[in-house]
Amino acid sequence: EPEVTQTPSHQVTQMGQEVILRCVPISNHLYFYWYRQILGQKVEFLVSFYNNEISEKSEIFDDQFSVERPDGSNFTLKIRSTKLEDSAMYFCASTGGAGANVLTFGAGSRLTVL
């Protein structure tokens, strides 16, 4: 069964450092997402990406965050200058279409900011 793969599985970084989280969505999917889950809290929407541009973003997704699809397979989330409160599990997801299409999630990347 096709999977969304995420790397790294766990990254520890110092506050103020840049972090790039990588995702390989399912190959024929067209819509890509990043969500995050702070420990013990709900899963929160960050951003959606379609046709090589951001289609929606939440208030969490401020200027410190950016997304990119640098080639035909990878989808990255960059945090320019990490803060302690960025510590969370970050999930990438993809889907083949909008509407009722099911999002397939990766296993997540745990980011710990010290």
Add this chain to the structure above:
Amino acid sequence: AQSVAQPEDQVKVAEGNPLTVKCTYSVSGNPYLFWYVQYPNRGLQFLLKYITGDNLVKGSYGFEAEFNKSQTSFHLKKPSALVSDSALYFCAVRDIGSNAGNMLTFGGGTRLMVKP
């Protein structure tokens, strides 16, 4: 704006007993509704969805959910719980109204604990 509420942080049931995990939603238009399950150190796995039609939706691992428009609810159910069902369950909604985006909004999650 769309939102989801899961009123119970935790649900405990004995193995073999029926289980219900509650979910209510709020949308401006009509909803697409989803249930996902999260096992420790894993991503979210899709269980089932409601789009339209029959209010009772059947999904993976014997789970089902009932859409109730008047109560704006989409409770997850299973007739006979297994210890292996113990996990974190998330309800999610997407508003299909004309001004709605494509994002999925999740509830806070309910931890299901099934005792042997």
